Amino acid sequence: MKKILLLVLFSIVICKITNAQGLTQYWDNTTYKYGLKDKNNKIIAPAKYDVIYYKENVNLYVVQLNYKYGLMDPTGKEIISTNNEFIGDFSEGLAIIRSSSYKDGYIDQTGKLVIPMKFKDASNFSEGLANVAIEVKQGFYDVKKYGYIDKTGNFVIQPTFQQSLSFSGGFAGVGLDGKWGYIDKTGKQIVPYQYDAVYNFYEGMAVVKNNNKYGFINEQGKVVIPLKYDYANGFSEGLASVNLGAQPAFSGLPKGGKYGFIDKTGKTVIAFKYDSSWSLYKGKAEVELNGRKFNIDRNGNEVK
Numbered sequence: 001m002k003k004i005l006l007l008v009l010f011s012i013v014i015c016k017i018t019n020a021q022g023l024t025q026y027w028d029n030t031t032y033k034y035g036l037k038d039k040n041n042k043i044i045a046p047a048k049y050d051v052i053y054y055k056e057n058v059n060l061y062v063v064q065l066n067y068k069y070g071l072m073d074p075t076g077k078e079i080i081s082t083n084n085e086f087i088g089d090f091s092e093g094l095a096i097i098r099s100s101s102y103k104d105g106y107i108d109q110t111g112k113l114v115i116p117m118k119f120k121d122a123s124n125f126s127e128g129l130a131n132v133a134i135e136v137k138q139g140f141y142d143v144k145k146y147g148y149i150d151k152t153g154n155f156v157i158q159p160t161f162q163q164s165l166s167f168s169g170g171f172a173g174v175g176l177d178g179k180w181g182y183i184d185k186t187g188k189q190i191v192p193y194q195y196d197a198v199y200n201f202y203e204g205m206a207v208v209k210n211n212n213k214y215g216f217i218n219e220q221g222k223v224v225i226p227l228k229y230d231y232a233n234g235f236s237e238g239l240a241s242v243n244l245g246a247q248p249a250f251s252g253l254p255k256g257g258k259y260g261f262i263d264k265t266g267k268t269v270i271a272f273k274y275d276s277s278w279s280l281y282k283g284k285a286e287v288e289l290n291g292r293k294f295n296i297d298r299n300g301n302e303v304k
Contacts, residue, residue: 083100093125201234
């Protein structure tokens with residue numbers, strides 16, 4: 001029953017989205033599949049898909065059949081057939097596509113394969129570059145090595161890293177032998193491999209972690225807010241949500257403690273009293289206190 005309810009809710013959401021484009025998903029009780037109709041009830045795509053969902057930013061539909069994915073345009077034409085393991089979201093004009101042999105490449109918004117499916121792993125393009133992995137022999141084992149390609153598919157930073165993050169603010173976190181540092185877009189190491197974990201730069205600062213304590217560095221790699229917090233989110237609109245008192249968790253977020261907000265000098269501007277909190281967005285942040293969720297402004301006042 002729960003599975004059926006979730007499917008119904010999913011269908012309602014999709015119909016709402018596609019209606020904005022004049023197309024509506026419909027269910028066929030004979031084929032037990034989904035198709036698309038226009039506002040005049042004309043069938044645009046026959047009911048032969050297990051799932052259809054709309055990619056609003058590119059006006060295309062991802063379709064799924066027998067757990068394989070394809071891409072359909074608003075005329076109902078399959079511009080990519082349903083024989084792929086995955087089709088991602090478009091970022092900077094390109095989307096990841098994964099073949100049935102589990103190799104990743106990139107397609108453009110017409111569905112054209114512009115970077116061949118040859119990578120063992122791939123991430124979305126960010127700031128003109130994407131971190132991808134190739135597989136290399138290391139002794140008896142095949143291991144992944146990460147580097148960064150441009151939109152022609154050429155490596156501009158060679159695949160030498162064991163782990164990597166996307167570029168943000170001109171820098172990317174990279175990992176080697178269990179430690180993390182940062183590189184710039186030339187591949188130059190700006191922060192050595194010295195942290196247990198690193199995160200993307202936001203507003204000129206990045207969260208770093210060592211020994212389950214979090215702090216912030218600037219773009220020169222200098223620690224500007226000490227690693228003393230038990231969890232930290234990146235800066236947004238000049239403030240960061242951080243935690244004191246949480247206990248490390250085996251997976252997911254640390255448990256317990258209280259959240260507050262600090263400015264870029266490390267000064268507490270909203271007291272540590274919330275059970276959870278999210279980053280500021282358009283001057284407001286959602287917080288939770290004693291089971292109640294509500295919004296606060298940058299001064300800690302409750303707002304609608």
